[in-house]
Amino acid sequence: MSDTLDVVLRLLAVFVAFLVLPLVVGQTEHKVMAHMQGRLGPMYAGGFHGWAQLVADGVKFAQKEDVVPAGADRRIFQMAPAVALLPYLLVLLAIPVGPGNAVGQTVDAGIFFVLAVMGVGVLGSLMAGWASANKFSLLGGIRTAGQLIAYELPMLLAAASVAMAAGTVSLPGIVDAFHWWWVPWQIVGAVVFFVAGLAELQRPPFDMPVADSEIIFGAYTEYTGLRFALFLLSEYAGIVVLCGLTTVLFLGGWHGPFGADGMGWLWTLLKTAVLAFVVIWLRVTYPRLREDQLQKLAWTVLIPLALAQIALTGVVKVVTQ
Amino acid sequence: MTGTGTGTVSATATLAANADAHGFLSPTGVEIVFLLVGLVTLGAAVVTVTTRQLVHAALWLVVALGGLAVEYLLLTAEFIAWVQVLIYVGSVVVLLLFGLMLTKAPIGRSPDADSGNRWAALGVAVAAAAALVWVVADAFRTTWIGLDGDAPQGTTKVSGEILFRHWVLPFEALSVLLLAALVGAVVLSRKKSAAKQSPVKKSREGAQR
Numbered sequence: 001m002s003d004t005l006d007v008v009l010r011l012l013a014v015f016v017a018f019l020v021l022p023l024v025v026g027q028t029e030h031k032v033m034a035h036m037q038g039r040l041g042p043m044y045a046g047g048f049h050g051w052a053q054l055v056a057d058g059v060k061f062a063q064k065e066d067v068v069p070a071g072a073d074r075r076i077f078q079m080a081p082a083v084a085l086l087p088y089l090l091v092l093l094a095i096p097v098g099p100g101n102a103v104g105q106t107v108d109a110g111i112f113f114v115l116a117v118m119g120v121g122v123l124g125s126l127m128a129g130w131a132s133a134n135k136f137s138l139l140g141g142i143r144t145a146g147q148l149i150a151y152e153l154p155m156l157l158a159a160a161s162v163a164m165a166a167g168t169v170s171l172p173g174i175v176d177a178f179h180w181w182w183v184p185w186q187i188v189g190a191v192v193f194f195v196a197g198l199a200e201l202q203r204p205p206f207d208m209p210v211a212d213s214e215i216i217f218g219a220y221t222e223y224t225g226l227r228f229a230l231f232l233l234s235e236y237a238g239i240v241v242l243c244g245l246t247t248v249l250f251l252g253g254w255h256g257p258f259g260a261d262g263m264g265w266l267w268t269l270l271k272t273a274v275l276a277f278v279v280i281w282l283r284v285t286y287p288r289l290r291e292d293q294l295q296k297l298a299w300t301v302l303i304p305l306a307l308a309q310i311a312l313t314g315v316v317k318v319v320t321q
Numbered sequence: 322m323t324g325t326g327t328g329t330v331s332a333t334a335t336l337a338a339n340a341d342a343h344g345f346l347s348p349t350g351v352e353i354v355f356l357l358v359g360l361v362t363l364g365a366a367v368v369t370v371t372t373r374q375l376v377h378a379a380l381w382l383v384v385a386l387g388g389l390a391v392e393y394l395l396l397t398a399e400f401i402a403w404v405q406v407l408i409y410v411g412s413v414v415v416l417l418l419f420g421l422m423l424t425k426a427p428i429g430r431s432p433d434a435d436s437g438n439r440w441a442a443l444g445v446a447v448a449a450a451a452a453l454v455w456v457v458a459d460a461f462r463t464t465w466i467g468l469d470g471d472a473p474q475g476t477t478k479v480s481g482e483i484l485f486r487h488w489v490l491p492f493e494a495l496s497v498l499l500l501a502a503l504v505g506a507v508v509l510s511r512k513k514s515a516a517k518q519s520p521v522k523k524s525r526e527g528a529q530r
Contacts, residue, residue, distance in 0.1 A: 108477055127380070
C-alpha cells in the first residue's frame with residue numbers, strides 16, 4: 001500500500017510542478033521583459049504589480065471559442081496541442097531535483113529518455129503546421145522541422161560528452177559524479193546544449209518558425225482559445241525542462257558551492273530559475289536570426305564545438321584514469 | 322551482471338533454467354500486454370501502407386514505431402527503446418514530414434498515393450516476414466528468456482558491454498557504411514548545387530545523415 005501511495009505522491013508532485021513552474025516562468029517573463037524594455041505592462045490586476053494578469057489571461061483563453069478552420073484536417077489539428085505538451089510532462093518525471101531518490105521516476109538511460117521524448121514534442125508543431133491548411137502554418141511547420149533536424153545533433157553530442165565524463169547515462173548518476181571542475185571542463189558542451197535547446201524550443205533568437213512579424217505565428221496561426229494556450233504552456237514547460245536539464249547535466253544539480261547538500265532541491269531550483277532568467281534575457285536582447293544563419297550556426301559552429309568537447313572529454317578521461 | 326564477458330553463454334544457461342518454469346499456455350500480464358501492443362503495432366503498420374492520406378501514413382508510422390519502442394520496454398531493453406524513439410520517432414519521421422510538407426502533401430486523399438506495384442510489394446513483404454519469423458522461431462525454439470532475474474538483460478550497461486565486446490566488428494562495419502552514405506550524400510548535394518536543387522533531394526540528403 002505504501003508503495004502505491006509513494007508512486008501516487010510522486011506523480012502528484014510532478015504534476016503540480018508541471019502546472020506551477022511554467023506559469024511562474026511565464027509571469028516572470030512578462031515582468032522581466034517589461035522592466036528591461038522600460039514599460040509597465042498590466043499593473044493593476046490583483047493589486048501588487050498586476051500579479052493576477054496571468055490568471056485573467058487564462059480565464060480569457062478558456063472563454064474564447066475553439067475554432068477549427070473549415071479546410072483543416074480536423075482530428076490532427078485538435079490532437080496537435082496535446083502531442084506538443086505531454087512529452088514535457090513525461091520529461092519532468094525523470095529530472096532529479098535532490099539527492100537520494102528525489103525524482104519522479106528513476107530511468108536507467110535517463111539522458112536518452114529525456115532527449116528522445118523532448119524530440120517527440122516537436123511532432124505537435126509539425127502536425128499543427130500541416131493540419132491547419134494555412135500557408136503561414138505550413139511554412140512554420142517546415143521551419144520547425146528544419147530547425148529540429150539541425151539542432152538535435154549538437155544537443156545529443158553535448159549530452160554525450162557529459163555522459164562520457166560521468167561514465168553513466170542515468171541523470172541522478174551524472175549529478176552524483178559531479179565535481180566543481182566539471183564546470184570549466186564541460187563549459188563548451190554546456191553552451192552548445194543550452195543554445196541547441198533554445199533552438200529546439202523555438203525561443204528567440206531562434207524563433208524563425210513562429211516569427212510573428214513575417215509568418216504571423218507559424219504553426220499556431222490558426223489556433224484559438226484553450227488549444228493556443230496549451231501551445232504557449234508547452235513553450236514555457238519546455239523552458240523549465242531545458243533549464244532543469246542544463247542544471248542537472250552541466251551545473252551539478254543539487255550540489256551547492258559550499259558543499260551544503262542539505263538543501264539540495266533548493267540549489268536545483270535556484271540554478272534552474274537563473275537559467276530561465278537567462279532565457280528571458282536572451283529574448284529581450286537579441287534580434288531574430290535569419291533562417292540561413294540558423295542553419296549555419298548549427299552545422300558550422302555548434303556541431304564542431306560539440307565534437308571538440310567530446311574529444312576534450314575523452315582526452316581528459318583517458319589521462320586522469 | 323555475472324559473466325557479461327560471455328553474455329550469450331550465460332543467457333543460454335538462464336534460458337535452460339527457466340524453460341521448465343514457464344508454459345506458453347499460461348501467459349503472464351506482461352506477455353498479454355506484449356501481445357496487445359504487438360497487435361496495435363501491426364495494425365498501425367498496415368494502416369501506414371494502406372491509407373491514401375500521406376501525412377496520416379507518416380503519423381501512423383509514429384504509432385507503429387512507438388509501439389515497437391513499448392515492446393522493447395516490455396522486454397526490459399530500456400536503452401534500445403529510448404534510442405528507437407530518439408532516432409525513428411524524433412528524427413526519421415520528422416524528416417519524412419519535412420519532405421511531405423515541402424512537396425505540399427494535400428489535406429485529404431492523395432489521388433496518386435496508390436502504387437501499381439502493390440501486389441508485388443505485398444508478396445515481398447509476406448516473404449520477408451515469413452523468412453524473419455521462421456529464422457527467429459527456428460533459432461530459439463522453446464528456449465525461455467527470463468526477464469525478471471536479478472540481472473536484467475537490456476540495461477545500458479549490458480547492451481554496451483555486449484555491443485563493444487562481442488559485436489564490435491559488425492558495429493564498426495556499420496559505422497563505416499553510414500560514413501560512406503554520409504560522404505555520398507555530401508558529394509551528391511555538392512554536384513547538384515550548381516543546377517536547380519529539388520526539395521526531395523534535400524530531404525533524402527538529410528535522411529542519410
